Amino acid sequence: MPRLDGKTLLLTGGASGIGAATARIAIDEGANVVVADLQVEAGEKLAAELGAKALFVRLDVTDEASWIDAVAKTIARFGKLDGLLNGAGVGVAASIEACTLAEFQRVYRINGLGVALGCKHAVLAMKSTGGGSIVNISSILGLRGQPTTPAYSASKGAVRLLTKHVAIHCGQHGYGIRCNSVHPGYIDTPMIAPRLATTIDNMTGRQFLESLHPMGRLGRAEEIAKMVVFLLSDDSSFSTGAEFVADGGVTA
């Protein structure tokens, strides 16, 4: 039996990168998929391509009303919600000295508050319908320092810890809801395009990022998506509040 048979999943950042890769695998594994993203055109195109078991909803993760709307549309179409991927996020490089407060707050709102609101509305929707699974995309930068990403680092550190709160809170209340964080290394998606375009120490951006990974290459979106699908499925039924690393060995 497919691993996500009959489950309805809401995937933020679903129009691109890790979110889109998760959507494709989830459909293959029998799920109903709600592609939720700010990018309407790409999101609608993907949902159309995935067929009748997919739906696109426009979602601004920083806006609570938008979350309420997205969850309502999910339930209206598929009856209930069984899983959430908080995959939407932005990456920005600016050192602590260069980063403005406005930029710091903008990144944290999307990557931090956006995940928090997703957890809130998924818990509210799933706690009375038998539970479910929430997967939050943190980063290796939620595990260790990086000099030019104070805002991104802060937001990913927040996601790492708020995930544990959700796990403990839901566990103690007997909601049947699990929540885990995923910590990817550098994955070859549109998010890192600006980094690939730079040069550093006589290396191209790509060579430099590859050199950070003991495995000598960047990750692929599918490699993260498979881990996400495992966590959204019942195969991971005893895992909650935990950190799942897929980073080609960076944090080793």
Added chain:
Amino acid sequence: MSEDLVGKVAIVTGGASGIGDATCRLLARHGASVVVADIQDDLGARVAREIGPLAWFHKLDVAVEAEWEALLAAVLARHGRLDILVNNAGISGGTNSVEDFTVELWDRTHAINLDGVFLGCKHAIGAMKTTSVRKPEGGGAIVNISSIAGLIGSAGPFAYTASKGAVRLLTKSVAAWCAQERNGIRCNSVHPGGIDTPIFNPLWQMVGHEAGKNFIGSRHPIGHMGEPGDIAEAVLYLASDRSKFVTGSELVADGGITSGVQRRTLFAAP
């Protein structure tokens, strides 16, 4: 009295109360000039007065960038230098969980606990890199007060937990940047367990100070809550040149909580 901070200038945010109060007193006892920075003028001025000529009070709301600029200008005008910043100001944000937090509460908690630390680091680096001593054995030191809530999960306040997890990793990013720049500035986080300070006043009002203190103390493997001075000692180490090889690290002072036992209801009322 030790003299390891003589000639150094320190800013302690949230210096009017609790851990900040104890830190101001300890840093001054080790010879530092201390700026007690807080929104509470009466209490802050009293801490400075009790310390004596080494200390002065400056009113600061850590969430307001213009106030940081004014503070740094005042410190440089008065002392010509800055060596130590302790980003200690923080609020618990009150009881909230993933289910019932509001965006308003999230924003208020993060404005102080995270934006305040970001602004402090940003503006202190600017001042320290041009004014603090840059001998091989040390330079500027930034100490950010996170919490055990930044290390392990709890069912306690949701927005607070996120903010303290953010401070933990922000600290590492700042440390990595300063190391890469070779600017002589170190940045570390401190992770206190339950410390008996006014941050628990709402709980004390509900259950009484003694009962509350005993309850929270009983959740610590060591059997009791910590005192503000326990954390001040950790800050002193990270602020002084004795920790000159320590940066981007996490100093835990928590009565054993993160060793893995009895953590679950730390923030819940008995």
